Amino acid sequence: MSLVLALASIAMIWSGALIGGYVPRLIARSLARSSAFNQSLPEHTLLAAALLLPAAVCLGAAFPLAFDMAGGGHGSSARSISVVYAVNTVAAVGGSLAAGFIAIPAIGLQHTFRAVSLLVVIAAGVVVVWGRVPGRARVASLAPIAIALALVVWMPSWDRELLASGVYKYAQYVDRDLDLESALKSGTLVYYRDGAVSTVSLKRLTGTLSMSVDGKVDASNGGDMLTQKMLAHLPLLLHAKPRDVCIIGLGSGVTLGAALTHPVSRADVIEISPEVVDASRYFAADNRQALDDPRTRLIVGDGRSHLLLSSQQYDVIVSEPSNPWMAGVAALFTREFFTAVRRRLAPGGIVCQWAHTYDISEADFRSILATFLAVFPGATAWLVGDSDVLLVASTSPIDDLLANVARGWQRSGVAAGLSAQSVLEPFEILSLFAAGPAEISRFAAGAAVQTDDRTALEFSGPRAVANRTSRDNASALRQAVDEKAAPAAIRQAREAATAPEWRNRGAMLLAANDYGNAFDAYLSSLTREATDAASLDGFVRTSIAAHAEERALTLLESWAGTHPRDPSIRIAMSRLLAATGALDRAIDIAAEACRIAPGTPAALEQLASILADVGDVERLDPVVAELQRAAPLRAATEYYAGAARYLRRDLPAALGLVRQATTIDPGYAAAHNLTGAIEAMLGHTVEARRALETALRLDARDAATYVNLGLLEMSADNRAAAAGYFAEALSLDPKSTAARAGFAQARQ
Numbered sequence: 001m002s003l004v005l006a007l008a009s010i011a012m013i014w015s016g017a018l019i020g021g022y023v024p025r026l027i028a029r030s031l032a033r034s035s036a037f038n039q040s041l042p043e044h045t046l047l048a049a050a051l052l053l054p055a056a057v058c059l060g061a062a063f064p065l066a067f068d069m070a071g072g073g074h075g076s077s078a079r080s081i082s083v084v085y086a087v088n089t090v091a092a093v094g095g096s097l098a099a100g101f102i103a104i105p106a107i108g109l110q111h112t113f114r115a116v117s118l119l120v121v122i123a124a125g126v127v128v129v130w131g132r133v134p135g136r137a138r139v140a141s142l143a144p145i146a147i148a149l150a151l152v153v154w155m156p157s158w159d160r161e162l163l164a165s166g167v168y169k170y171a172q173y174v175d176r177d178l179d180l181e182s183a184l185k186s187g188t189l190v191y192y193r194d195g196a197v198s199t200v201s202l203k204r205l206t207g208t209l210s211m212s213v214d215g216k217v218d219a220s221n222g223g224d225m226l227t228q229k230m231l232a233h234l235p236l237l238l239h240a241k242p243r244d245v246c247i248i249g250l251g252s253g254v255t256l257g258a259a260l261t262h263p264v265s266r267a268d269v270i271e272i273s274p275e276v277v278d279a280s281r282y283f284a285a286d287n288r289q290a291l292d293d294p295r296t297r298l299i300v301g302d303g304r305s306h307l308l309l310s311s312q313q314y315d316v317i318v319s320e321p322s323n324p325w326m327a328g329v330a331a332l333f334t335r336e337f338f339t340a341v342r343r344r345l346a347p348g349g350i351v352c353q354w355a356h357t358y359d360i361s362e363a364d365f366r367s368i369l370a371t372f373l374a375v376f377p378g379a380t381a382w383l384v385g386d387s388d389v390l391l392v393a394s395t396s397p398i399d400d401l402l403a404n405v406a407r408g409w410q411r412s413g414v415a416a417g418l419s420a421q422s423v424l425e426p427f428e429i430l431s432l433f434a435a436g437p438a439e440i441s442r443f444a445a446g447a448a449v450q451t452d453d454r455t456a457l458e459f460s461g462p463r464a465v466a467n468r469t470s471r472d473n474a475s476a477l478r479q480a481v482d483e484k485a486a487p488a489a490i491r492q493a494r495e496a497a498t499a500p501e502w503r504n505r506g507a508m509l510l511a512a513n514d515y516g517n518a519f520d521a522y523l524s525s526l527t528r529e530a531t532d533a534a535s536l537d538g539f540v541r542t543s544i545a546a547h548a549e550e551r552a553l554t555l556l557e558s559w560a561g562t563h564p565r566d567p568s569i570r571i572a573m574s575r576l577l578a579a580t581g582a583l584d585r586a587i588d589i590a591a592e593a594c595r596i597a598p599g600t601p602a603a604l605e606q607l608a609s610i611l612a613d614v615g616d617v618e619r620l621d622p623v624v625a626e627l628q629r630a631a632p633l634r635a636a637t638e639y640y641a642g643a644a645r646y647l648r649r650d651l652p653a654a655l656g657l658v659r660q661a662t663t664i665d666p667g668y669a670a671a672h673n674l675t676g677a678i679e680a681m682l683g684h685t686v687e688a689r690r691a692l693e694t695a696l697r698l699d700a701r702d703a704a705t706y707v708n709l710g711l712l713e714m715s716a717d718n719r720a721a722a723a724g725y726f727a728e729a730l731s732l733d734p735k736s737t738a739a740r741a742g743f744a745q746a747r748q
Contacts, residue, residue: 004065005124006144008058009117013151015051016113020158023047025181028167032180037463063088069127100196105274109194110158117155121148160192161185164201166215169359169465175734178727179747186727191282193275197328200275202282206728207700211252211279216323219252221286223513226421227354227388232258233418234382234429235316235352235392237408238401242315246270246344248303248332249320253280253287259318260293261413267296268312270303304337313346322354322388324368325461333368333457334450338375345395351376353391357383357473361464364457365473366447369440374449383434385514386474390432398436402489405429422507430493431505431521435481443480499528503535510538515545523555530559533602536572544579552576567593567603574606578613586610587619594623599630601637608640617647635665642674651678669699677708680715688712703733710742722746 026047030040066084095116103112124145165184174183187205201212208222219228232255236242243265247256250271259267271277277300280287290296299306303319319341324330331337333355341351355368369391373379376393383389394401406426409415415424423429435443450457483491497505506521522539525532543552556573563569570593577586590607597603604627611620624644627637642657655678661671676692679685689712695705710725726743729736 002124002127002141003144004058004062005120005127006141006148008055008062009120009124009148010144010151011054011058012113012117012120013148013155015055016110016117017155018051019113020110020156021162023051024159024162024165024167028171028180028184031168031171032174032176037465104194104196109199110155112194114152114155117148118152121145121152124148160201161189163199164189164192164203164212164215166212166217169216175730177740178730178734179743182723182727182743182747183730186724186731188724191279193278195273195275197273198275200273200279202279206706206732207696209282211276211283213273213276214326216326218323219254219283221252221254221283223511224252225254225286226423226508226512227384227390228252228254229258229418229421229423230382230384230390230429230432231255231318231320231352231354232262233414234390234432235318235350236262236264237405237414237429238392238394238398239315239348239350240401240404240407244268244312244314244316244346246307246312246314246317247320248306248318250276250280250298251320252283253290254283255318255320256296257287257290258417259316260288260290260295261417262408262411264295267293268299268306268314269296270299270301270306272300272302274300304331304340307337307340307344310344312344313349314344315346315349317341317344317349317351319351319353322356323359323461324364324457325359325465330450330455330458330461331452333371334452334455335371335374336452338372342375342395348394348396350392350394350401355389355391356387357389357477358387359465360461360473362473362476363447364460364464366444367450367457370444370447371450373437373440373444378437379440380433380437381435381440381477382432383474383477384432385509385512385517387514389434389474389477399487399489402430402487421511422504424504425501427493427497427501428505428508430490431497433486433490434477436485436487438485439481443477497524499525499532499535502528503532503538506535506538506542510542510545513545515542516548518542519546519548519552526555526559531563531566531568533568533571536568540572540576540579543576549576549580565596567597567600570596571603571606574610578610583610583614587614594626599626601627601631601634604630605636605640608636608643612640612643612647615647617644620644620647633664635661635668635671638664639668639671639674642671646674646678651682654678655682667698669695669702669705672698673702673705673708676705676712680708680712685712685716701732703729703736703739706732707736707738707742710739710746714742714746719746 027044030043067081099112099116103115107115124141128141128145162181162185167184170184171180174180187203189201189203191202193200198213203210203212208220210217210220210222212218228251236259242262245259245264245267247259247267247269250256250269256267256269277298280291291298319332321329321332324333345351353372357365369381372391378397379391379393380398381389381391392398409426448456502521502525506518506525509518509521518538519542522535522542525535526539529535539552543549553573553576556569556576560569560573570589574586574590574593577589587607587610590603590610593603594600594607604623608620608623608627611623621644624641627640631637638657638661642654642661645654645657655675658671658674658678661668662675672691672695676688676695679688679691692705692709692712695702706725706729710722710729713722713725723743723746726739726746729739730743733739
């Protein structure tokens with residue numbers, strides 16, 4: 001038996017060592033080759049068997065051997081059998097409780113592996129010393145026990161950055177030309193903690209802080225902010241007088257913080273993971289320190305159980321868990337759960353359920369809608385981009401509540417809280433409406449209703465994780481919608497929307513990284529007012545991000561023809577052409593804008609920016625001279641004058657000019673970036689780093705700044721840090737040749 005226990009310990013340490021690095025790397029490579037579920041399933045099944053079976057077989061063999069030892073090797077008596085069963089039962093129950101609720105939260109998953117393996121080694125030693133083991137068997141057991149003990153001490157540290165990267169989810173999105181592991185691990189891991197329920201981590205990447213649960217990003221202060229805020233604002237604005245609110249799932253705390261901007265008297269937030277609660281503190285600036293608000297009542301426990309056991313009635317209930325393929329979450333998408341929600345709603349109460357259109361098949365997506373509709377016949381669907389859908393229902397018809405949005409908009413703090421996401425008027429909220437109960441019923445017709453005794457979603461959901469289905473599901477839902485059947489308030493808002501309102505919708509969706517729908521919103525704005533500079537700027541940015549450059553260029557050319565004396569359309573055309581690499585034509589169009597409106601700073605700056613990028617200092621100098629005559633006190637004028645000096649390698653003069661630009665406008669990120677590049681060339685490492693880090697704080701989405709920081713680290717022979725910066729640059733601009741070359745050099 002001592003031999004079997006020693007072998008079990010060796011198998012456990014072997015599995016633990018592989019889990020911390022080799023296994024996620026293998027899974028990442030497998031999914032990078034093919035993300036098809038049926039192709040990866042056999043390989044992953046064999047991998048799981050290889051990790052689990054050796055230890056399971058050894059520990060399974062120990063049980064009958066324990067019977068044999070208890071009986072003195074001559075068969076077991078009833079008393080011996082009962083003692084072995086009792087010890088096994090107590091150890092099984094006690095071990096599970098101790099591991100899940102004490103060891104893992106206290107010392108982490110890896111050290112729990114190590115501790116359990118050590119206990120098995122100790123058990124083997126106890127058997128050798130005090131058990132009825134023949135001399136020869138005793139000696140034979142010493143070697144594996146010694147090996148097991150050495151392996152317990154040797155067990156390598158787990159690669160937390162890799163484990164937190166969600167290889168099973170994100171490996172398929174990495175460009176095959178890039179180093180897979182480096183791309184997955186790019187960014188800075190700022191928090192990592194194992195818990196009884198899940199492993200929670202925080203990563204800062206290109207200025208965005210994201211929270212991951214078991215590697216899957218669940219919240220961030222970047223593109224997720226709109227959805228996180230709308231989860232609270234939408235139902236609370238629809239409710240005339242919300243007082244008591246229940247939020248299932250804390251996440252980053254942004255939804256809770258948004259709810260507290262309304263005049264609520266109580267906000268119960270139920271979070272099952274203490275680690276999520278701890279990590280949410282890092283989002284204090286984004287969630288307005290919501291956990292410290294006296295109206296907040298934090299309940300660390302199961303949200304479903306709270307609704308089933310509590311007698312509290314709520315005006316608004318928000319359910320945040322949105323990935324039914326994650327362990328345990330499918331139970332929050334069943335008819336019984338939604339029934340429990342309905343019972344806890346006060347008269348006139350509203351429920352808001354977050355669901356995804358991505359990582360889910362159309363059949364499963366339709367099933368979620370069918371299940372929600374089965375309990376809430378007045379259900380409505382609101383699409384936040386192509387990725388998130390908010391299912392909203394009330395004990396009262398939603399149509400009667402839409403007028404409350406404009407009234408609720410007047411509540412102190414609501415408009416200010418949404419302005420950061422470019423939600424500036426009630427129209428932007430109403431524009432998210434996608435479908436009413438009739439459309440949902442038609443779309444979900446024939447779909448299975450999820451029930452507690454048949455949660456098929458938990459098992460069918462993982463099959464679609466690797467499929468890119470968000471646009472398909474969102475489009476399918478939109479196609480089922482008859483816009484003429486929308487509630488009157490929605491139709492009237494759409495028909496009366498002005499160019500600025502459509503522009504604001506575009507900015508809202510652009511901030512949420514929903515480039516396709518943002519493009520359409522900007523197009524609606526420009527159809528009404530083609531010369532609006534802000535709309536043109538957003539139109540160009542979204543057309544590039546949505547890969548709609550050709551269509552955008554055709555439209556811009558058409559508008560330029562109908563507005564022959566307007567420079568703003570030509571400036572937008574030049575920017576778009578430059579982004580697509582048509583630099584000669586971009587220069588010609590920018591020069592045309594300068595001729596149409598001589599002395600216009602925006603046109604001159606656009607022309608100067610392209611000439612500086614291509615290094616054409618001979619043509620740049622006269623443009624800078626014109627800028628200095630037309631706008632002598634602008635930061636951009638000093639910046640491009642400095643860029644011209646930089647191209648002529650007159651570094652001291654260039655440095656003086658770009659410093660003057662940052663003095664005029666301290667928030668001019670490009671000027672700080674160029675300052676850093678010049679300081680680095682002059683050998684002023686400290687000053688260069690300071691300037692580049694300032695540029696990042698001002699604009700964390702500029703790939704060029706990361707490249708410059710990478711080059712600075714390379715000059716100091718800090719290859720690991722340099723690789724990190726180049727990887728971040730590539731996450732923003734996968735086509736950057738400078739970032740690719742720097743990354744390859746840093747990895748040598």
